[in-house]
Amino acid sequence: MAKEPLPVPTFDTPKAAIARLSLYLRQLEALERDGQSTVASKQLGRLLGLSDAQVRKDLAHFGQFGYPGVGYRVGELQAVLRGLLGLNRPWRAALVGVGNLGRALIGYQGFRERGFHIVALFDRDANLVGRKVGGFAVEPLERMAERVRAESVELCVLAVPADAAQQAADAAVAAGVVGILNFAPVALRLPERVSVVSVDLGLQLEQLVFQVNQRRPTKRSQSAG
Amino acid sequence: MAKEPLPVPTFDTPKAAIARLSLYLRQLEALERDGQSTVASKQLGRLLGLSDAQVRKDLAHFGQFGYPGVGYRVGELQAVLRGLLGLNRPWRAALVGVGNLGRALIGYQGFRERGFHIVALFDRDANLVGRKVGGFAVEPLERMAERVRAESVELCVLAVPADAAQQAADAAVAAGVVGILNFAPVALRLPERVSVVSVDLGLQLEQLVFQVNQRRPTKRSQSAG
Numbered sequence: 001m002a003k004e005p006l007p008v009p010t011f012d013t014p015k016a017a018i019a020r021l022s023l024y025l026r027q028l029e030a031l032e033r034d035g036q037s038t039v040a041s042k043q044l045g046r047l048l049g050l051s052d053a054q055v056r057k058d059l060a061h062f063g064q065f066g067y068p069g070v071g072y073r074v075g076e077l078q079a080v081l082r083g084l085l086g087l088n089r090p091w092r093a094a095l096v097g098v099g100n101l102g103r104a105l106i107g108y109q110g111f112r113e114r115g116f117h118i119v120a121l122f123d124r125d126a127n128l129v130g131r132k133v134g135g136f137a138v139e140p141l142e143r144m145a146e147r148v149r150a151e152s153v154e155l156c157v158l159a160v161p162a163d164a165a166q167q168a169a170d171a172a173v174a175a176g177v178v179g180i181l182n183f184a185p186v187a188l189r190l191p192e193r194v195s196v197v198s199v200d201l202g203l204q205l206e207q208l209v210f211q212v213n214q215r216r217p218t219k220r221s222q223s224a225g
Numbered sequence: 226m227a228k229e230p231l232p233v234p235t236f237d238t239p240k241a242a243i244a245r246l247s248l249y250l251r252q253l254e255a256l257e258r259d260g261q262s263t264v265a266s267k268q269l270g271r272l273l274g275l276s277d278a279q280v281r282k283d284l285a286h287f288g289q290f291g292y293p294g295v296g297y298r299v300g301e302l303q304a305v306l307r308g309l310l311g312l313n314r315p316w317r318a319a320l321v322g323v324g325n326l327g328r329a330l331i332g333y334q335g336f337r338e339r340g341f342h343i344v345a346l347f348d349r350d351a352n353l354v355g356r357k358v359g360g361f362a363v364e365p366l367e368r369m370a371e372r373v374r375a376e377s378v379e380l381c382v383l384a385v386p387a388d389a390a391q392q393a394a395d396a397a398v399a400a401g402v403v404g405i406l407n408f409a410p411v412a413l414r415l416p417e418r419v420s421v422v423s424v425d426l427g428l429q430l431e432q433l434v435f436q437v438n439q440r441r442p443t444k445r446s447q448s449a450g
Contacts, residue, residue, distance in 0.1 A: 025431075105426070155433065200335065201330070
């Protein structure tokens, strides 16, 4: 799978195109499950609500993957996208914040399936420290640097309340993690070398409500009262 | 705020532009916190990694909001976007699945802040039914239709395991919800009239890993072994 070196994407690649790589990959996986071995940019775009020109442009940022008269080979393009997205190897993550959200994330199948493994748990709550959750003992934030090194952890999943987020992020950065998945509804101040993706679940609900409104622009006034 | 009728967006509006409305809104909120009252499409785009042409095109789907020589008025455009996104009124939601993830979502501040209120809880686990969580008693799926009507619930937040998702979604649809926020890693079969947004946390981690890889394209090989 994708043995050849992949083109290294540059910082000039638009964020939106990067976000779409994950969507292309999921759609290709669905096509493969349906037994389809090639796909035209037009079909791929239609399935994702994009123009075929947009699909070709997005993928062209990373190389030349289409075949004239054939389109993209589903298996091959999947391997390319997995390589680009860093999914061709496992990633080890520490979880900070072992509350309800943290516990849900420890058991989240979608992480393991993609090669993301939570291998260390931290919490500032002394009552939680020492307890076992999902097979791992919860440790104090003070041990993070030592444990991140020992466990070859690169990523941190931050599932703490807003008021604890910056302190936890600072601890993770000091411990040497290079990427943070942030669930706290707060903008983190981080050094340039550390990447962050913030998960905003309110944003997802907004998107849902937009769709709901679109599908019944008139019904609301009819059913009022 | 936004008293005038807003243009009704059509189904032709690209999904990606709709997704960006939420991002524009968040950026405008940040600008307002910083005391900025107007913003040019160029600045708004730069802050979000988009071209100014893209910003103007996205917003032009919904109307004419810019002022020559001024740009957009931060407060006014916020009100427009809130209206478009359906954030100018509260939304009532039922939560199905009162496990760790469900409990985390009940307490999720980002929902309430945006006007999304979870007002009813359901679970298929008889051991959970009757227990109080976050002020609400957990009820069996069988009571969903009755409760959705009584509580004027329009949305359903689905926080159940993959194998329980379709059954729970069917119950929610039968009960009359018109939108589902789905956390289960499974594609739901739903009638055309029901909207769905699926939250894929693995996808967010992929985006993080992509960024991490980008920031140190050569370091990995140096530190190997």
